[in-house]
Amino acid sequence: MNKIIKFGEDVEGYDIPVLNEREIRATAGILFLMMFIAIQLAAFAGDFLMIKYAVIIFLTDMIIRVFINPKFSPTLILGRLIVRNQVPEYVGVKQKKFAWKIGLVLATVMFILLVVVNSYSPITGIICLICLIFLFFESAFGICIGCKLYALFYKEKTQCCPGEVCDVKAKQAIQKTSKVQLLIVFGFIAYILLTIFLFNNRFSEKPFDLFGIESSIH
Secondary structure (H helix, E strand, O other), X not given: OOOOOOOOEOOOOOOOOEXXXXXXXXXXXXXXXXXXXXXXXXXXXXXXXXXXXXXXXXXXXXXXXXXXXXXXXXXXXXXXXHOOOOOOOEEEHHHHHHHHHHHHHHHXXXXXXXXXXXXXXXXXXXXXXXXXXHHHHHHHHOOOHHHHHHHHHOOOOOOOOXXXXXXXXXXXXXXXXXXXXXXXXXXXXXXXXXXXXXXXXXXXXXXXOOOOHHHHHO
16 A cells, blocks of 8 residues: 555655656646646637536646655656656655645636536636646746745755755856846847837738638638
8 A cells, every 4th residue: 555655756866755857847738738728718719618627637637646646647657658768857755745735726626616616707717827837837947836835835955856956056157147148138028019019000900811712712
């Protein structure tokens, strides 16, 4: 039973149970894509069917991760298959469990409101947005927002963080950002805002069918 109900895996060279961050990032990408498509259908097409299934999948997966074993999470298994040829990057389990508990709470509220009660409201909208932000940061940047919150709630030092962000160390030259680079970023933002100001009315016009294909079909 202890081999089944367990959080994290024992890896030689590590004093604590760990998880493979590469698998987790791949899984976050899968869940982000699923939730994003489902939310788009609900918001713009008024079709809530996919998001109900997405919430059930998300909630079930979180229950398995938190209460049984991440090793048996269907989405983490898919993530493992996707990155199986990549060298593992290990992360401590405490902060991940805390982050997934947050996901479990959010998914439970969504399940009750959206699936059981069959309702939608600003609450479900905000929760969907929070989930998307969490998943996007995890998959795109390797930043676990829930893990950052763990460090705020618990004073103990977080162990084994992805990219060794737990360890205080000087940045290498390739990691530093110069003033010129920052000016480029701000200049690019100003360029985008100026483009919107000058061309927004023009860009708002619906494009015409260049070859008249749509009209010929109808």
